[in-house]
Amino acid sequence: MKNISQKIKEYDWCGWLFILIGIAINVLLAFICSILGLPLFLDTIGTILVSCMGGLLPGIFTALLTNALCTIYNGVSMYFAIINIFIGILAAVYEWKYANRSFIYKILFVLSAGLMSGGVGAYIQWHLFLAPQNPFIANSIEGLISATGFSKATTFFITNTVVNIFDKGISIGLALNIQHFIPEKIKQKISISSWKQTPLTEDELVAMRQWGKATDFSMRTRLALLLFGVSILVIAMMSIIELRLYYKKDVNEKAEIATSAATFAASIVDPEKIDEYITYGETYPGYKETEDILYKIRENAVGVAYLYLVKIEGEDMVFIFDLDASSDYEGYGYDGDAEGIKPGERIRLDEEFLCYVDDFHEGKVIPPTESDNSWSWIMTAFIPVFDSEGNCVCYAGADVSMSYVAEYVFDFMWRILLIMASIVIAILGYGIWSTGTYLVYPISSIGLGVESFVKAGDNQVEIDNAVRRLRKINIHTNDEIEKLYHSICNMALNQAEQIRSIRNFNENTAKMQDGLIITMADLVENRDVNSGSHIQKTAAYVKIIAEGLEEKGYYPGKVTPKFISDVVRSAPLHDIGKINVPDSILNKEGVLTPEEEEIKRTHTIAGKKIMENAITTVAGENYLKEARNMAAYHHENWDGTGYPEGLHGEVIPLSARIMAVADTFDVITSSKVKGVQYSVEEGIEYIKKNAGTKFDPKCVEAFVDSLPEIRVVYRKYNKNHG
Incomplete structure (x- = not known):
């Protein structure tokens, strides 16, 4: 019969196969629920099963990869990976501490999972997507609002939580029943597949923790903090770079839109009538027709909130045309019902454009410039209008709102954080598991083995037992730790044999001495x-x-x-x-x-x-x-x-x-x-x-x-x- 150490090496593949099976269960059931429009998700059954049988890390991987694959048919699935991961963590904690206790702990497991997933899921949907993503919940809210009188947000939170408690109850029940019917041999293969040495008992783990308390700072904590810090730093750098690239791209895009709209507006204005438009306004022939064309330009220029023509005199803008704010930009600092500025009215240039006063007077093109005025954060472009003699008679200005860019950036950051949080948890989980499996457990096991060997002193029985315990660890990390382990085992075995030889020599010498003593004493006696x-x-x-x-x-x-x-x-x-x-x-x-x-x-x-x-x-x-x-x-x-x-x-x-x-x-x-x-x-x-x-x-x-x-x-x- 093969011993446990041989089985560990043979069963390495079982853990990964079980993770793949868990992912397949999650994705298949979630896809079926999505196609049928059921008020269920069933995307955590595999996660719960893997966490309960394989441990925390396999559960985290199952959750993360499940949501990554679900994006094939559900584009927002990855944003909810954090929920699936927390379900896996809850399942691992339940199996570790409460699985053999009373039925009430199963109820608490269901309620904890349902409340957490329902609350967090509702918050994500409400703030990122502004609407429920489940068709059943979306269709039920209006009727529930009428029946209860609650607000839409409150109704959504309650409904989503109730649905999740029901969903997690079914998922946990199915997962635990599947686990119950899995043969013990398969459970053993899965449970030992992640070990790189003979699995440790609870007493051995307690002894290991006691042994590790003598250190000021554990290796696992140090590496976990290092990994966490590096992960956060990398994610922060990637997010900043991504945001900067997006912001730069968006600013350039808004500048092009503003420049195009201002250029188009400058091209349709009759420069010979500018003074008359200022003096007589709408009553002058052609003014109303020009204003209508400018409205059409603004409506067709996506993103333009204001379009106007002004004449620059000193540091003032004398308005010729000023179109009402586009209704698309109400809420961004613009009032769609406000009347435009009347022809001939003066407004001082914004601070950002005072440096261009000379350029305005010389009729130069003013580069698109950001400004944060009393109305909003905008990107403004000014294009000169020349008469037949080449004189600059006015400027066409176009304002593109930048306010919604900030909101989009904020929304974008939340999306990145949700996805990256899931990835960071997976990285940390793997880092902690890897540190424990490849470093902490092997080194601590070797340390305890060597310590027991040292404490054995000259007791040959204890020395032999210590050597057997040391060799039983069977570390197979395939790295320097394994090489060190085998070297220590060989050294301990050789030293035990040397001690045995010395002991036999001493015993033989003592017997000879005792014989001589008895002989001498007999001669005297x-x-x-x-x-x-x-x-x-x-x-x-x-x-x-x-x-x-x-x-x-x-x-x-x-x-x-x-x-x-x-x-x-x-x-x-x-x-x-x-x-x-x-x-x-x-x-x-x-x-x-x-x-x-x-x-x-x-x-x-x-x-x-x-x-x-x-x-x-x-x-x-x-x-x-x-x-x-x-x-x-x-x-x-x-x-x-x-x-x-x-x-x-x-x-x-x-x-x-x-x-x-x-x-x-x-x-x-x-x-x-x-x-x-x-x-x-x-x-x-x-x-x-x-x-x-x-x-x-x-x-x-x-x-x-x-x-x-x-x-x-x-x-x-x-x-x-x-």
Whole structure:
């Protein structure tokens, strides 16, 4: 059976296939609803399905590409991509946090999606298109206005929201039911297709977040901010360039329109009658006919709001013809009902044209100029009119409104922002996903793996587990991160094997050393004909006492696994100094004389010297230091009455205090003692009786409380005395 890491590589294509299926569902159902004129959209079913099963990023891509394709039959579809994207985000959050909760969360999901899409969609339609885009809603509004008395805007917002709640309820219900019937194998393929390593469990993600908190600024946040900033900068630059190009093009177009209209007007005026037109106005023959032609010129010149003829005198314009404002430009600062300026009336030139006064007097063509006067923002062109002698008798002026250009630019900016917002969200989503998939998750996984390897210390089992966890990550990003991962895995594996080899070497060395110690101790012990497995029994009792102290929590700073190992290994050497005691004294039957007893006691001092020489030879071996302590001080008493130095209490090394209990118990319960031999119970009572005088009370407690283990050791080595 293939493991999960192999499946991830094989299922990479599943995520993209599922996105394509989601897009196809959205586009097909939306097209059918559009053709049939249904009061539904059904363009988010695929988005919800992909978000719930594939995650946030696939849902965003599905939403964005759906609306991009829908522009084939619905030109305004892309403006609503932001809504589809938010539905995908809601679906991903629902699946992540609330999918396994009560039915009420499904209702809240529907209401949230419907209210958001209905409100935002209504705002977009009302401000950009000034009318509903769904035929059913458009046809229903008038009747609802009559029935409710609400304004058109309020009625539209309410109707659009209700329709969207109904639509999202159907879409979410269908999507969740489709998800329910999809086989688990397919769900697994989709869920792991976007990973570039073994998928992380929730506990692993929590551990990763905790591990990442040690950093001042996460890599994901840094890259997300960088990506967001670059996206906004690029979009802003593109928008500014586009607006500038449009504005420049529109200004040139308006200048051409104004120039053409003024030129045409200048060509139809009789220059020989200008003074008479000023003096007599409409009553002069030909004035009315010329004015009618000028009206026709203005009406046929798209964009021209005002058309007039003026004579320039000083800095004043003396009006000859002034046509009423075109009704097409009411609301842009022009009053269509206002009467034009009467012939002969004077108005000072606008500030923008005062610099051209000399040009006016010389009869030069005045370049089209923008001005923002008391009426409106306009583009004005002046064309001179010459008489038969070549004298400039007046100017034809045409005003083209620029006010609606600003409104169009504002509308254009909103359209760009709606489309670009969707693209920015998609870019950010991909950037965050890519950063997490290709950088954050792999690096954090490697970091946690290496950290567990380091924390394993010299514990071979933990080291092997850490290596297995590290290799299980299985990063396959096909870049430097993957190469780094494999290098770290190889390094960890090699180091684990080296540690294993060193451990085996140390264990073999320790076994050899222990063998030599036992052999040496046996050589010494065998000189005593009364000894019966003394070193084996004392080592066993030492282990029982040391482990008892650890279990009870006594001397926590001292009693460690390493200490226990050292004292157990050192125990056989506690009587090594007896090698200096003559056999005649060591094996003498009966009571020793004071002089002989004094000689026998020197085995503690001799043992200390022997072990100190060994420590000097074998530097760094802690267990030999404990062997020295036991050899030198295992006959010291808790109350200070022992030998060789008369130490007392905790001044006596702990290993020696442990050995004192073990050695005494074995001596009084073995055949080694002359006279009466103690039973186990009598030996225990003797030890308890001397707690606080000869022995450390805590060592006695640990020993006495381990009576079952003591009996096992005793019976093993004293078969004739069980």
